[in-house]
Structure formats: structure tokens, C-alpha cells
Amino acid sequence: xxxxxxxxxxxxxxxxxVAMSExxxxxxxxHLVVERERIAERWRTQRWDSLVTxxxxxxxxxxxxxxxxxxxxxxxxxxxxxAYFERYVAQLNAPVRTGVEVQRVQRNRGRPGFTxxxxxxxxxxxRVVAATGPFQCPVIPPIAPDTAxxxxxxTADYRNPEQLPEGSVxxxxxxSSGVQxxxxxxxxxxxxxxxxxxxxxxxxxxxxxxxxxxxxxxxEWDAEVAAPGRxxxxxxxxxxxxxxxxxxxxxADEGITLVGRTRGFEDDVVTxxxxxGDNLARGDANYLALLQAADxxxxxxxxxxxxxxxxxxxxxxxxxxxxxxxxxxxxEAGVSTVIWATGxxxxxxxxxxxxxxxxxxPRHQRGVSSEPGIYFLxxxxxxxxxxxxIWGVWHDAKHIADHIATQRKYxxxxxxxxxAGGDGGVPGEARMATCTTSKNNRMEAK
Numbered sequence: 001x002x003x004x005x006x007x008x009x010x011x012x013x014x015x016x017x018v019a020m021s022e023x024x025x026x027x028x029x030x031h032l033v034v035e036r037e038r039i040a041e042r043w044r045t046q047r048w049d050s051l052v053t054x055x056x057x058x059x060x061x062x063x064x065x066x067x068x069x070x071x072x073x074x075x076x077x078x079x080x081x082x083a084y085f086e087r088y089v090a091q092l093n094a095p096v097r098t099g100v101e102v103q104r105v106q107r108n109r110g111r112p113g114f115t116x117x118x119x120x121x122x123x124x125x126x127r128v129v130a131a132t133g134p135f136q137c138p139v140i141p142p143i144a145p146d147t148a149x150x151x152x153x154x155t156a157d158y159r160n161p162e163q164l165p166e167g168s169v170x171x172x173x174x175x176s177s178g179v180q181x182x183x184x185x186x187x188x189x190x191x192x193x194x195x196x197x198x199x200x201x202x203x204x205x206x207x208x209x210x211x212x213x214x215x216x217x218x219x220e221w222d223a224e225v226a227a228p229g230r231x232x233x234x235x236x237x238x239x240x241x242x243x244x245x246x247x248x249x250x251x252a253d254e255g256i257t258l259v260g261r262t263r264g265f266e267d268d269v270v271t272x273x274x275x276x277g278d279n280l281a282r283g284d285a286n287y288l289a290l291l292q293a294a295d296x297x298x299x300x301x302x303x304x305x306x307x308x309x310x311x312x313x314x315x316x317x318x319x320x321x322x323x324x325x326x327x328x329x330x331x332e333a334g335v336s337t338v339i340w341a342t343g344x345x346x347x348x349x350x351x352x353x354x355x356x357x358x359x360x361x362p363r364h365q366r367g368v369s370s371e372p373g374i375y376f377l378x379x380x381x382x383x384x385x386x387x388x389x390i391w392g393v394w395h396d397a398k399h400i401a402d403h404i405a406t407q408r409k410y411x412x413x414x415x416x417x418x419x420a421g422g423d424g425g426v427p428g429e430a431r432m433a434t435c436t437t438s439k440n441n442r443m444e445a446k
Contacts, residue, residue: 016131016378023401075239167336175234178341
């Protein structure tokens, strides 16, 4: 069997894999990017039709290419995002190979590197970067009922209102996905119940600047560690229809019935926690704290940005918040569909290496794994709050590529020392060895 060899294998050709390829290429590191489907596949097949980016394209992009067809303050569609990454790959002439699924990665014994089994053959590499991102496996919680008459799907499989059977809809989860899907269904004339859990809800814009700008100047994107208990708190923000602040009370005024977190299902009845008011209050506190921090920043720096006192006003609670539903008979309410906006999990079953803790979570420091030669990229909080965003993953990839280049430099020194005659008398050429591309792309020592 022919075995292909490369220095670094990057698994995944979404935003993480493309960013990784750019930095490796600039440093002259021989590498290959493999993708089991197409470039930016998640943007193509795990997004609903009307989805746009949650951040404006002046911010949510790589430094080397702009979204030419989108206004800088606008929000790109999923098709535009996929096309953007295709253009980026072409611009880089990146070594991306699609239609190749990685099935197993295993460290070699008695020799350096890893053996990678794929759907199209075997590859050997000194290093492997897992750039498959955080949106791998849609999560539907175990409370989901086993009811044949109820149509259930995850937001990864939702496309548009016409896809669903007639009737009312319960959307479980009120992060960005749940809010946008619920709003779209309500505007399409469906009766919608939205199950709201703990969340942050930043202003879409404040005093003439988008919230991504405020998080940047306030240093929030660079926060390295999430506050205890807030590692997985969802963010309710939307770029839909030009972008507006997510206001749950406004959604209720527009016809959506808000309920607390979904507790469980029994027969045709779903029950809810009595936490709706508390969840909204905590979201309000997060919203107001950002406004106050922004005001303080403006005053401290003497910026001429228009005041926006009306943004600080919180609307009165609607009836569904003052008298929240504790239970809902699905049949009586005409609910035919449950949409689970309950996030995703990762799957690293193909990585047969010692790089995970007892809970199966990657062990790493800024993406550099505890298993030498293994790297992780694109995960939330990999190095900072912005790590899983388009622009954030680009910066994380640079750090990992620099680490790889440094390791190659040490090995260049080692080979030069061996050529000089062993462990002494290293010539000046070896002392000045730099990270250069190996002409024959041969395997290196671990």
C-alpha cells in the first residue's frame, strides 16, 4: 500500500483549517488539509436558509480578504460565507483535499509521527491539527419525548418554515439560533413557544458602534478564562434583517409566548421550570453592564459618540412573564413540532492518542496538546473568548503554526549537529539553522 507523507496534517477545511493552512504556508511548513465533505461544509448544510453571520463582515473575516459583495457593516449569508472560504483557499493555493474522511490517528511506535487512516488511503505525518471546530454533533437532550406524532429536529436540520408540518412550534433554547428561528417562524404566521434559559444578550449596537466593537475596545474578546459557571452561557444576538438587539419582551409583544427552561415531557404534556423571570433579569443585567462599561469608556477617552439614554430602558414584563406557563398540553395547544436549539458537542473518536482528560475533553494550552505533535483549533475558549469566531480562530492558528515552526527549527539544529559529527563541535550553520521547507517533505523525528 502506498503511504503518503507530509509534515503536518490538518483535519477539517472550515474556518479553522483554512486559517491553519495560511499560517503554515507562510512559514514554509509542508502540510495537507483534508476535509470529508466540502470546504466550509457546516455553513452549507447545518444552517437554515435565512441565516446570516452574527457579526458584521468588517469584523467577522480573515485579514487577507474582504467580503467584497457585502457592505462592511452588513451581515453575510451562509452561502456568502462558504463562497468566501472557497475564494480564500484559491487565493492561498492551499493544499486542501476534499472528500477525504479521517478515520483513525495513531502514534507510531519506535519511530516519529503518526499514522492516519483515511477513506482514501494512509497518510503519515509528524503532526496533526484537529481543526474540526465545535459544531460537530447536534445535541438533543435526553428529555426529548419518544412521540411519533411529534415532529422533532435540531436547528442543524431546520431550513425554513415550509419544511415543518402545520401547527404550533415549541423552540427549546434561546441563544442566537433559537431566537432567530423562533422569530422567523412567528413572522411566518406560526404560533411559537420559546423556552428561555440563562443567557447573555448584548446590544446589537450602542452609541453608533456594533457590540463586537465594544467587546473589542473593552478587552472582552481577549478574556482568557470564562468566569466560573459561565463557560457555556449562551449569547442571544442576531444579524437577521439587518441586525437588532434581541429583546425577549419585544418578541413576546410580537406574538411569541415565552416559557422557562424545559423540564421534561410526560405523555402529551411538557413542563417548564419557574425560572423565566430570573433568566430574563440576568440577561438584562448583562445587557445593562455592557452599556455602562461603554459609557465609562466614552467618558474616559473623550469620544464623541451620541448618547442613547433610551437604550437603558427595560420594557415592562408581558403577561407570559408575569404569569408564566408551568405546563403545556401539546395537543390542546396544537404543537406539532419541537425544534431543539440546544447546541453541539465535539467528537474526537478518530483521535486515538493520549490527549484527553477523564471526561474526554482535550488537554491543551492554547491549542498545543499534552500529546506532543497533536494540536486543537477552533474550540470555544481555546485561548480567549473570541477563539471560536472567524477572526479569533485566525489568531489562534498563528500561535499554533509558530509553535510547529519552532519545533521544526529545533529538529533542523539536531540534524545539522548529526551531520557535524555527533554531540559536539556544532558548526555555525547549525547554530543559525532556521525553519525552512524540507525539499523532500520527509518524515522528521518527534
